[in-house]
Every structure is written in structure tokens, then in C-alpha cells.
Amino acid sequence: xxxxxxxxxxxxxxxxxxxxxxxxxxxxxxxxxxxxxxxxxxxxxxxxxxxxxxxxxxxxxxxxxxxxxxxxxxxxx
Amino acid sequence: xxxxxxxxxxxxxxxxxxxxxxxxxxxxxxxxxxxxxxxxxxxxxxxxxxxxxxxxxxxxxxxxxxxxxxxxxxxxx
Amino acid sequence: xxxxxxxxxxxxxxxxxxxxxxxxxxxxxxxxxxxxxxxxxxxxxxxxxxxxxxxxxxxxxxxxxxxxxxxxxxxxxxxxxxxxxxxxxxxxxxxxxxxxxxxxxxxxxxxxxxxxxxxxxxxxxxxxxxxxxxxxxxxxxxxxxxxxxxxxxxxxxxxxx
Amino acid sequence: xxxxxxxxxxxxxxxxxxxxxxxxxxxxxxxxxxxxxxxxxxxxxxxxxxxxxxxxxxxxxxxxxxxxxxxxxxxxxxxxxxxxxxxxxxxxxxxxxxxxxxxxxxxxxxxxxxxxxxxxxxxxxxxxxxxxxxxxxxxxxxxxxxxxxxxxxxxxxxxxx
Numbered sequence: 001x002x003x004x005x006x007x008x009x010x011x012x013x014x015x016x017x018x019x020x021x022x023x024x025x026x027x028x029x030x031x032x033x034x035x036x037x038x039x040x041x042x043x044x045x046x047x048x049x050x051x052x053x054x055x056x057x058x059x060x061x062x063x064x065x066x067x068x069x070x071x072x073x074x075x076x077x
Numbered sequence: 078x079x080x081x082x083x084x085x086x087x088x089x090x091x092x093x094x095x096x097x098x099x100x101x102x103x104x105x106x107x108x109x110x111x112x113x114x115x116x117x118x119x120x121x122x123x124x125x126x127x128x129x130x131x132x133x134x135x136x137x138x139x140x141x142x143x144x145x146x147x148x149x150x151x152x153x154x
Numbered sequence: 155x156x157x158x159x160x161x162x163x164x165x166x167x168x169x170x171x172x173x174x175x176x177x178x179x180x181x182x183x184x185x186x187x188x189x190x191x192x193x194x195x196x197x198x199x200x201x202x203x204x205x206x207x208x209x210x211x212x213x214x215x216x217x218x219x220x221x222x223x224x225x226x227x228x229x230x231x232x233x234x235x236x237x238x239x240x241x242x243x244x245x246x247x248x249x250x251x252x253x254x255x256x257x258x259x260x261x262x263x264x265x266x267x268x269x270x271x272x273x274x275x276x277x278x279x280x281x282x283x284x285x286x287x288x289x290x291x292x293x294x295x296x297x298x299x300x301x302x303x304x305x306x307x308x309x310x311x312x313x314x315x
Numbered sequence: 316x317x318x319x320x321x322x323x324x325x326x327x328x329x330x331x332x333x334x335x336x337x338x339x340x341x342x343x344x345x346x347x348x349x350x351x352x353x354x355x356x357x358x359x360x361x362x363x364x365x366x367x368x369x370x371x372x373x374x375x376x377x378x379x380x381x382x383x384x385x386x387x388x389x390x391x392x393x394x395x396x397x398x399x400x401x402x403x404x405x406x407x408x409x410x411x412x413x414x415x416x417x418x419x420x421x422x423x424x425x426x427x428x429x430x431x432x433x434x435x436x437x438x439x440x441x442x443x444x445x446x447x448x449x450x451x452x453x454x455x456x457x458x459x460x461x462x463x464x465x466x467x468x469x470x471x472x473x474x475x476x
Contacts, residue, residue, distance in 0.1 A: 005219070007217060007219055007289055008217060008289030008291075008300055009289075009291075009300040011217075012300070049219070049221065049222060051221070052221030052222060052225075054222075067221075069219055069221070069222075071219065071222075071287065072289065073302070073303045074284075074285070074286065074287055074288055074289060074303060075288070075289060075290045075300070075301040075302060075303045075304075082380070084378060084380055084450055085378060085450030085452075085461055086450075086452075086461040088378075089461070126380070126382065126383060128382070129382025129383060129386075131383075144382075146380055146382070146383075148380065148383075148448065149450065150463070150464045151445075151446065151447065151448055151449055151450060151464060152449070152450060152451045152461070152462040152463060152464045152465075181346070181347075181350070182343040182344065182346055182347035182350075183343065185342070185343055185346060185361075185363075186342075186343035189342070189343075189363055189365060190416070193365075193367070193368035193415065193416045194367055194368055194369060195365075195367070196364060196365065196367045197362060197363065197364050197365075198361075198362070198363040198365070199360070199361070199362050199363075199436075200346075200359075200360070200361045200363075201358060201359070201360050201429070201432075201433070202346075202350055202358065202359045202360075202361075203357060203358050203429075204350060204354075204356075204357065204358075204359070206354070206355055206356070206357045206427075207354035207355055208355060254354065255351070255354045266367075268362070268364075268440060268444075268471075269471070271362075272362070272433070272436075272437050275360075275433075276433050279429060279433075283429075310429075310430070
């Protein structure tokens with residue numbers, strides 16, 4: 001299984017901080033989620049990291065051990 | 078007696094940090110001092126405080142309980 | 155569990171002390187040790203951020219993301235070291251649930267020249283605030299709410315461009 | 316003997332803590348107490364100046380002049396308070412003979428807004444260095460020599476005009 005990670009308020013929207021999903025194109029993965037969550041994840045201010053590296057392009061295909069993190073704008077310190 | 082106070086390197090020149098002097102015009106008081114000390118005290122970078130207040134004018138007449146401090150440029154902190 | 159990073163820069167004798175902390179820390183003791191570790195530095199500038207006791211916020215939670223947060227703090231430290239001549243740099247940041255008056259962040263810069271230490275600490279704080287990977291929520295009236303990024307934080311960054 | 320000044324400003328709840336110290340002090344404990352005294356301040360910026368351990372200077376002596384030095388530090392504190400919105404301000408300065416690594420000066424500013432705290436501490440240090448009534452000499456190779464004022468100290472002051 002691949003893993004989605006939700007940070008900050010996205011974890012509230014998802015009702016959880018992590019979610020195991022079937023591998024495949026991200027587009028297909030998002031289609032299986034609750035529409036409100038999918039919409040929140042697609043917010044253009046949300047950045048995405050694949051296995052710990054920020055990626056600019058969302059047209060990614062998730063492999064079996066991949067971890068994809070969704071990062072809303074930070075509010076630290 | 079009036080009192081002269083020498084701060085910083087002026088105390089080295091004077092060989093002491095304080096000196097009791099007879100009251101009178103500062104000009105007359107300085108004339109009784111070692112000429113090297115008098116010269117150092119007259120340096121235009123040396124500021125003067127009479128009884129704890131800075132004074133701009135050196136034409137002061139020292140009274141019996143007055144304290145006149147000679148303050149070379151500071152080098153604190 | 156605390157993640158610690160103490161790696162020397164190439165060619166430098168000194169190290170940056172960068173830590174992501176998940177338990178309370180004592181800023182006074184950290185500063186004491188930091189100043190003692192840099193006896194050749196004439197000046198140490200520090201910034202301590204603490205959870206404000208304002209009567210409204212009952213708790214604050216900082217979330218981080220393991221693969222990004224500490225590595226990002228380390229890159230920030232390297233950037234600061236490259237920009238100013240420092241004897242030492244300390245960057246500590248809490249994650250987890252904090253209560254009013256708990257320390258959140260401590261940044262300290264030790265330098266021979268005072269201006270370098272002030273600028274380095276100031277720069278580090280601006281970038282920690284606006285760019286580091288932390289998400290913050292507050293407990294007010296028994297309800298958690300996420301804190302949105304502040305426009306001021308981005309404005310602060312622009313000072314350094 | 317230490318001279319302490321803790322006078323509230325008119326209309327302000329808070330006080331400035333300004334002290335001229337003739338005995339060693341513990342900057343870490345002073346900062347701990349200062350941060351704890353201002354729980355409503357989100358940030359505390361501090362500057363610690365310590366006698367540099369450079370292998371050459373064996374001791375340092377700071378002289379002050381009672382009627383001018385502490386009153387001047389108090390006026391500086393009032394000026395800082397008038398210029399920035401602070402929750403608290405701490406200004407401690409040693410007089411007397413100090414050894415390498417001994418703390419000389421500690422300035423700390425507590426504020427709601429980080430920028431105010433940084434600017435206030437920076438301003439206070441520049442003015443303490445260039446304008447406060449201290450005279451400094453160093454013991455090098457067994458010989459005391461007076462330290463002349465540095466041009467940089469005056470240049471630092473010009474930043475605030």
C-alpha cells in the first residue's frame with residue numbers, strides 16, 4: 001500500500017493524519033476519497049512531498065511503498 | 078575643600094582618582110596642578126561634571142563642597 | 155524523543171546546534187551552555203519565543219513532519235552561517251502540545267561583532283516563522299483551531315531579499 | 316554593593332529593571348527571571364556581552380562615576396521604552412575588575428511583537444556602548460592599558476538618527 005500523510009488542518013478534514021491507499025496515479029487515488037477532502041488536498045496553497053522531497057508536479061504515480069504528504073501553509077514559531 | 082575627580086586614564090595621569098583642592102576659580106585651581114595633568118584635563122574631548130551635572134562652560138568657581146569630575150571619552154560595554 | 159543535529163561545516167571549527175524538541179526545554183540553561191561553549195565570542199544575541207499567557211489560549215500544539223522539518227532547520231542554519239561570521243549558532247524548536255509560558259523556540263548567535271549576532275538571530279527567526287515546516291493550533295474555550303499564516307511573517311522575510 | 320533602579324513609568328504597569336553591578340551576576344538566571352516576569356510577552360530578545368577569552372587579555376576593568384553612570388542608564392531605558400512598545404526592559408552592566416568569560420552587560424527586551432524586541436535591544440546596546448559613562452582598561456602581559464573608544468561604536472549610533 002502507498003501512504004497519504006495529512007498535516008495541519010488537512011488532518012482535521014481527513015479525520016486522520018495518515019491513510020493507506022492502493023498504489024496508482026494520484027488522480028485515481030484522489031477520486032476514491034471523500035470529495036471534500038480531495039478538494040482540500042487540491043488547494044493550490046497545499047504543497048506536496050513525495051518520500052520527504054517537495055515535488056512541483058502532481059501528476060505522480062504512487063508506488064507500493066511511497067509516502068505522499070500534503071502540506072498546508074505553515075504557521076510555526 | 079573642593080574635590081576634583083579623575084576618571085579613566087586621567088586617574089593615571091594624576092596618580093590618583095581624587096584630589097582635594099582649595100576653593101576658587103577653576104583656572105586658578107588648574108594652575109596649582111602638575112602642568113602635564115592640567116594639560117590633560119584641558120583636552121577638549123574631556124567633559125566636565127559639577128556635582129553630578131555635566132557643564133558646558135569651564136569658567137566655573139569651585140565652592141567649598143563642590144565636586145568637579147573630569148570625564149575622558151567613554152569606552153564601555 | 156529529540157532529534158539533534160550537530161554537524162561541523164566544512165573548514166569550520168565550530169558547529170551549529172540545531173534541535174527539534176518534543177519535550178520541554180530550559181532556555182536559561184541552554185543559553186548558559188551556549189555562551190560557555192563560545193568563550194571567544196564577545197557577544198551572544200538570543201531570541202526566546204514562549205507561549206503567551208493572555209488568558210484566552212489554554213494550549214498550543216505544534217505539528218511537524220519528520221522528513222522535512224529538521225532538515226529544513228539545518229539548511230536554515232547553514233544559510234545563516236554562510237551569511238554572517240559567527241562563532242556559534244543555536245536553533246531549538248518545540249513540537250507537541252505546549253501550555254502558556256512554555257518555551258517554543260530559542261535562537262542564539264555568538265559572534266565577535268555585535269552586529270553580526272543581532273542580524274543572524276533576527277534573520278533566523280524571520281525564516282523559522284515564515285518558512286519552517288510547523289503547523290500550529292490553539293486551544294481556546296475548549297476548542298482547537300488552526301492558526302493561519304500571518305501576512306506580517308511574509309513581510310518580515312522581504313527585509314532580507 | 317549594587318545600585319538598583321526599578322521605577323515604573325507614568326501610566327505604565329510595567330517597570331524597567333536597570334542595575335549597575337559591582338559583583339558578578341548570572342545572566343542565565345537573570346533571563347529566566349525576566350522571561351517569567353513577562354508571561355504576556357511572546358518574545359524576549361537579549362544581548363549578553365562577556366569578556367572574550369582570546370588568550371591575550373588577562374583581565375578587564377570597568378570604571379564608572381556614581382553621579383552619572385546609573386542615572387544615564389536609567390535615561391536610556393526611558394528612551395527605549397518611549398520608542399518601542401515593550402512589556403519589559405532589562406539593562407544590567409558590570410563595573411569593577413572582570414576575568415575572561417565574565418559577563419559584562421546583559422540587555423533584554425520583552426515584547427508582544429518580535430521586531431520591537433529586536434530593535435529595542437539593538438538600540439539599547441548601541442547607546443550603552445557609545446554613550447554610557449564607563450571607562451575600560453585591559454590587563455595584557457601584566458600591564459594595564461586604557462581602551463580607546465572605537466569609531467565603529469559611533470557609526471552604530473548613527474543608524475538610529
